[in-house]
């Protein structure tokens with residue numbers, strides 16, 4: 018899956034050939050010596066075969082930012098907001114583990130553990146190593162954070178897992194490798210996450226949250242533990258993951274919370290004192306244990322003894338747990354058949370494996386998550402759309418930064434522009450994957466902190482990028498970064514009369530990309546919407562639009578000169594490949610019909626007059642004043658107060674230039690663009706400040722209505738990778754009682770969604786994670802922005818009411834949807850690459866040129882060019898990671914990006930010649946690793962699990978047959 022490419026040693030050409038199914042491309046080559054010792058499970062306490070064994074798992078759930086920032090949580094700062102200090106938790110737990118070798122603890126979030134570790138003495142570090150070696154302190158999950166599953170992209174999740182797991186392996190070796198993935202808090206679970214965890218070598222996965230109806234059914238059927246078959250493309254058991262649902266979310270059973278933050282009675286075990294309560298505690302405990310055993314399959318059950326930021330004074334917990342174990346087990350001499358022990362998730366998992374049972378098979382995912390009839394956690398799919406976009410482009414920027422670190426060599430980190438690094442952005446991105454970060458469910462000041470950390474990471478990467486580009490191009494001119502090109506702000510292009518534009522493409526195939534630059538010269542006038550959203554940050558009246566081509570893993574340079582004022586002369590068009598009008602071979606809109614309902618009816622003649630309209634509408638948020646439920650819409654929860662969206666305006670004001678500009682209201686507008694040769698129609702939406710003068714929260718959607726006969730079915734991607742089928746008012750694994758016709762039909766969209774019938778497929782590619790659904794046949798709606806006036810009582814304690822210094826009356830958000838319409842059989846060939854170009858977009862940088870006397874805009878280029886690859890990779894292969902690993906090795910991830918049977922042409926095996934991959938690196942040898950690069954591939958042994966036959970659920974079977982019918 019992953020290899021390290023060694024530089025500077027010669028080697029024969031080496032060919033890698035792809036298997037029959039798409040997958041993370043494996044390649045095998047061993048150079049380094051490695052230990053082949055197989056590590057068993059760490060010392061687990063003995064269990065009793067004839068008894069009910071209760072595994073007590075002491076744990077803390079430490080959010081990498083939520084109500085406080087990650088740093089405030091670490092130090093225990095701002096305890097007025099929430100009492101929580103991770104440094105004290107780790108201090109206290111280590112101290113308590115040393116007091117009794119029977120005690121166990123698990124730790125999850127490496128972002129915190131890493132901070133703590135750096136501050137320990139050698140003695141303390143050695144002590145902790147011993148605790149880890151003895152299995153008394155066990156790492157579970159072990160990523161930098163516990164990532165969100167609905168709003169993250171797989172590329173960023175793999176990176177954050179790699180970072181945490183690498184620290185654990187570097188620090189603790191084999192004994193530090195987590196066996197169990199542990200996502201106790203994320204609000205629903207993505208199939209792609211399970212697939213990644215399987216490929217990262219985890220033996221099992223535990224979580225706490227799933228739909229309440231699903232849970233009830235699984236409890237009765239004893240199906241809370243199952244085998245998740247998490248990919249339709251990988252050959253089982255490659256993406257099979259044993260998955261267990263924890264009994265109390267991740268909390269202790271009722272009455273047994275002994276943290277300093279809890280009020281449950283301690284065990285009072287002095288028989289001489291009046292308030293002796295051991296009998297009562299033991300009786301209550303046995304009752305709970307027997308009850309729990311009824312809804313699980315084996316004679317082993319797990320209890321999570323801990324919760325959010327618990328164990329700051331670990332003595333309270335351990336003192337009582339020691340006693341609980343002693344007194345409950347003492348009852349065995351009176352015939353009790355319950356055995357309690359300190360345990361960990363991997364010890365529990367080992368017992369389940371030993372039980373040698375068959376487990377139900379799960380093929381779909383765990384979205385959406387509802388905790389009761391009117392409480393669907395589908396709002397956070399869209400919450401904080403600006404942060405979601407910033408996180409997504411930061412990923413693109415980080416991949417570019419890491420590539421240029423490799424391509425530039427040591428000069429990238431210490432060069433003419435100073436000391437640069439990719440580490441700062443890596444850490445900021447890793448923290449941003451947390452389930453209260455990119456999810457948008459944190460307090461406002463914490464959201465600001467995530468954004469600030471990302472911005473700081475960008476600054477460090479910019480130095481690195483400048484160093485490398487200067488070294489590769491031989492020009493030491495200062496490099497200028499314009500981060501506000503989406504709102505046509507770039508001081509350099511607005512003022513300079515001659516400048517050059519460098520377009521770096523992080524994809525392994527050439528791209529053609531439209532560039533829009535703010536200028537005072539000729540060409541497309543800046544729209545009113547853009548001028549309004551800039552708020553004094555730029556003054557250019559026009560945009561220069563041209564199409565650039567950039568080679569794989571490389572750049573092209575264009576030079577732009579202002580030659581004369583006024584309109585361009587017809588002979589020398591300043592618009593190479595600019596759109597003539599909103600029209601190309603795939604889409605032929607008729608301007609006259611643009612004024613009808615929803616404002617932009619576009620007739621697609623090429624596709625037998627499938628008619629569709631794009632319409633920006635909104636829901637009014639429930640304020641809780643409702644006969645069915647008092648649940649309000651908030652950061653987590655989506656609950657509109659009616660099931661019909663409000664059309665914001667039946668007639669939009671339309672301007673047709675080289676693009677169609679629509680005004681639905683002063684705070685909702687959209688630009689529709691078509692580029693020559695483009696496979697897609699671009700919809701650039703601008704929403705905000707959302708008015709709240711009427712005391713109503715609002716959730717703005719873009720709805721695409723078409724004549725496609727979609728029969729209640731639509732498709733969404735899972736973390737940007739495989740696509741899952743969705744069906745209205747339906748769940749593949751249980752009989753749904755639908756109680757929220759809109760919110761209960763929303764699913765996460767990370768990069769694309771589509772509807773289709775026999776003839777047409779309409780795909781929407783998004784530029785960030787958003788929520789969406791298909792409420793009517795032929796229709797696809799995507800939520801763009803939300804502004805809410807109430808907290809939804811899930812802990813964040815603030816209404817989602819975003820403002821900023823520049824937008825004090827409400828945040829304005831802009832984004833893009835790319836629409837493509839193709840026959841279903843070939844649609845993937847378009848939307849996969851399209852989505853990828855949006856995820857890994859080119860980096861555009863500028864250098865100022867000498868002042869030029871003339872004043873007409875002219876674009877020249879591309880020249881010069883550079884490509885880090887010797888040849889373009891085959892279309893099926895995506896270059897997922899190129900990153901410096903240590904001094905002489907590079908971490909490389911190649912991925913077969915097509916799903917099984919998705920594309921006639923591309924869902925086929927491919928061959929890549931690694932030896933001839935890079936133009937500037939010699940490949941000396943390759944060692945294959947697991948997906949998270951913390952295990953050598955041939956050391957990877959996972960527990961095997963047997964699936965019950967006949968439990969492959971209908972949703973998945975249908976989906977497979979739908980594919981094979983294409």
Ligand SMILES: *[C@@H]1O[C@H](CO)[C@@H](O)[C@H](O)[C@H]1NC(C)=O
Pocket residue numbers: 373
């Ligand atoms: C597991 O169960 C199967 C029958 O389902 C049996 O053949 C096999 O021997 C058992 N394995 C162990 C280790 O008990």
Ligand SMILES: *[C@@H]1O[C@H](CO)[C@@H](O)[C@H](O)[C@H]1NC(C)=O
Pocket residue numbers: 511512537556557558
């Ligand atoms: C560009 O044009 C705007 C509007 O005419 C003007 O305010 C601004 O000063 C101009 N900038 C330059 C650098 O000429």
Ligand SMILES: *[C@@H]1O[C@H](CO)[C@@H](O)[C@H](O)[C@H]1NC(C)=O
Pocket residue numbers: 805806807816818820825826827
């Ligand atoms: C929302 O934000 C606006 C602007 O800061 C403020 O005036 C208003 O009181 C806020 N409303 C709520 C419910 O927080």
Ligand SMILES: *[C@@H]1O[C@H](CO)[C@@H](O)[C@H](O)[C@H]1NC(C)=O
Pocket residue numbers: 051052186187189190191946950951952953
């Ligand atoms: C993990 O750490 C061990 C001990 O330091 C080392 O031998 C091994 O190569 C590391 N594994 C990987 C995949 O880096």
Ligand SMILES: [Zn+2]
Pocket residue numbers: 078079080202203452
């Ligand atoms: Zn959490």
